[in-house]
Amino acid sequence: MVDLDGVVYKGDHAIPAAVESLTSTTLRVGYLTNNASRTAASVAEHLQRLGLPASESDVVTSSQAAARLLLGLVDEGAEVLVVGGEGLIVEVERAGLTPVRTASDATAAVVQGFSPEVGWKDLAEAAYALQGDHAERPWVATNNDWTIPLARGVAPGNGTLVSAVHTAVARLPVIAGKPETPIFEAAMERFGARTALFVGDRLDTDILGANRTGLRSALVLTGIDGARQLLAADPSMRPDVILGDLSELDAPYPEVLSEADGVTRVGGSAVRLVGRTLELVEAGNFADLVRAASAAVWGSGMAIFAIDVTGPLLDALRIAR
Numbered sequence: 136m137v138d139l140d141g142v143v144y145k146g147d148h149a150i151p152a153a154v155e156s157l158t159s160t161t162l163r164v165g166y167l168t169n170n171a172s173r174t175a176a177s178v179a180e181h182l183q184r185l186g187l188p189a190s191e192s193d194v195v196t197s198s199q200a201a202a203r204l205l206l207g208l209v210d211e212g213a214e215v216l217v218v219g220g221e222g223l224i225v226e227v228e229r230a231g232l233t234p235v236r237t238a239s240d241a242t243a244a245v246v247q248g249f250s251p252e253v254g255w256k257d258l259a260e261a262a263y264a265l266q267g268d269h270a271e272r273p274w275v276a277t278n279n280d281w282t283i284p285l286a287r288g289v290a291p292g293n294g295t296l297v298s299a300v301h302t303a304v305a306r307l308p309v310i311a312g313k314p315e316t317p318i319f320e321a322a323m324e325r326f327g328a329r330t331a332l333f334v335g336d337r338l339d340t341d342i343l344g345a346n347r348t349g350l351r352s353a354l355v356l357t358g359i360d361g362a363r364q365l366l367a368a369d370p371s372m373r374p375d376v377i378l379g380d381l382s383e384l385d386a387p388y389p390e391v392l393s394e395a396d397g398v399t400r401v402g403g404s405a406v407r408l409v410g411r412t413l414e415l416v417e418a419g420n421f422a423d424l425v426r427a428a429s430a431a432v433w434g435s436g437m438a439i440f441a442i443d444v445t446g447p448l449l450d451a452l453r454i455a456r
Contacts, residue, residue, distance in 0.1 A: 136322055136350075138313075139168040139178070141336035141358020142381070146286030149185045150357045156381035157187055164193070165326045167319070167333070169278035169312040169340060171198040171248025171293065172220035195322040197277035197312030198223045201246055202230040203321060204311050208273040213243035218261045218296075220250030223277065238264035247300065247308065248277035249293035258296060262303035270306070278312030280340055284358050313337075314344035323348075334381070338364055338372040351375045356422060362452040365429045367439040377429065379422030389423060391430045399431040406431050406448060411441060415448035424451055 137143060143153045143166070157164050166189065168178060175194040182189035201223070205215060209232065217223055217234040223246060227234040235242065238260060245264050265274055280292035301307055312318045313335075323331065332351045335341020336358025345352035353376035354360060365377065376388060392400045397408045403419030408431045418424055428448065432439055449456055 136165045136167055136319075136326070136328075136331045136333045138333075138335035138337075138341050138358075139166055140170060141284040142334060142355055143182070143187075144185060145284050145358075147181075148286055150380070152380045152382040153357075154186045156384050160385050162332075162385070163326070164189075165322060165328075165331075166194045167196075167313070167322050168194070169197045169249075169280050169293070169318075170283065171196060171201070171223050171277035171312075172250040173222045174225045175199065175222075177222070192325070195318060195325055196222060196226070197318055198226040198248055200311035200318040200321050201248065201275050201277045202226040202232070204275050204309060204317055205232060205244055205246060205273070206230055208275070208309075209243040214239070214241050216242050216245045216261065216264050217248075218245065218253060218257045218300075219248030219277070220252060223248040223250075236260070238269075242269075242272070244273040244275065245308075246275045246277070247293070247297060249280075249283070249296065253296055258299050259303075261300045265300070265304045265306065270304070274306070274308040276308035276310050276312075278340070279310050280312075280337070282359065284336070289359065313340040314347060316344065316348045319344055319348040319350065332376070334378070334384070336360060338368050338374075342368075342374045343372045346371060346373075353378055355379075355381060356425065357381075361454075362425045362428065363454045365425060366432050366444070366452075368429075368433075370433075373429075373433060377422065377426050379420075379425075383422070389426065391426065393434075399427045399434070401427040401430070408432075408435055408442070411437070412443045412445065413448060414445040415451055418451045421451075421453075428452060 176191045216238045279294040281294040283292040333345035334353045352374040354374040355378040402423035404424035405416035
């Protein structure tokens with residue numbers, strides 16, 4: 136199961152090696168996305184344009200997970216204030232609920248998802264609907280990602296918009312998407328899977344969510360999080376697998392070796408931890424170096440702020456000093 140933004144594509148463009156690897160893999164592939172702005176059908180069409188043999192049924196969105204959560208909170212046919220895009224509207228309607236853009240006394244719940252068109256008036260409408268006499272109304276957010284990777288760079292995500300409403304109403308929503316488990320559970324049910332590897336680019340959503348659900352997790356170094364975040368990751372956000380890009384998906388995973396004098400080696404890359412100093416021994420392959428440095432820090436029992444990472448290693452890991 137594969138995340139999309141930062142893993143398969145950035146904006147309209149495929150990430151190098153992603154399409155070829157997902158097309159040739161012997162594994163069954165399903166797609167999960169926290170982006171609630173588009174329908175599963177439009178996501179599948181995007182994947183098809185990139186060259187992937189994806190159908191609507193291969194895509195699970197946070198909008199679908201949010202609609203499922205709403206069904207447990209409100210009556211059938213209930214009126215729901217939607218703050219978001221077409222993808223969220225479609226799934227609310229498919230769940231047999233009535234989407235509206237302006238709240239009334241009949242509004243039973245609020246659901247919020249990312250859309251580039253969401254503006255201040257939409258956020259204010261959500262705030263009005265969640266305060267005063269309606270302070271107990273259910274509020275479901277598709278996801279809480281602070282940022283979203285796009286072709287031009289990293290932009291504010293749904294978490295930023297949810298935070299604006301939270302600041303106004305002093306309460307938090309129920310989250311349907313990653314890192315919460317509903318979207319993963321919906322995907323396992325959809326694909327009829329008993330086990331899966333989830334591949335993502337963010338530790339705080341993709342990896343944390345997969346770990347919480349009991350899935351194997353892989354972080355790919357083509358999106359948001361990289362070496363700096365991996366070295367600092369607490370145990371709940373540490374992936375089982377680190378991939379340079381998706382071309383490594385079907386490749387044998389390199390062994391982490393502990394050698395003499397505090398050396399941790401992966402392939403041709405090696406680091407040494409002596410006391411509280413982590414230093415470069417051999418640079419080798421970048422992904423192997425990230426794996427070795429992460430393993431050394433994680434196995435030390437120390438937090439990263441207690442370790443002095445030397446300049447040459449920071450440079451090799453592409454971490455700004």
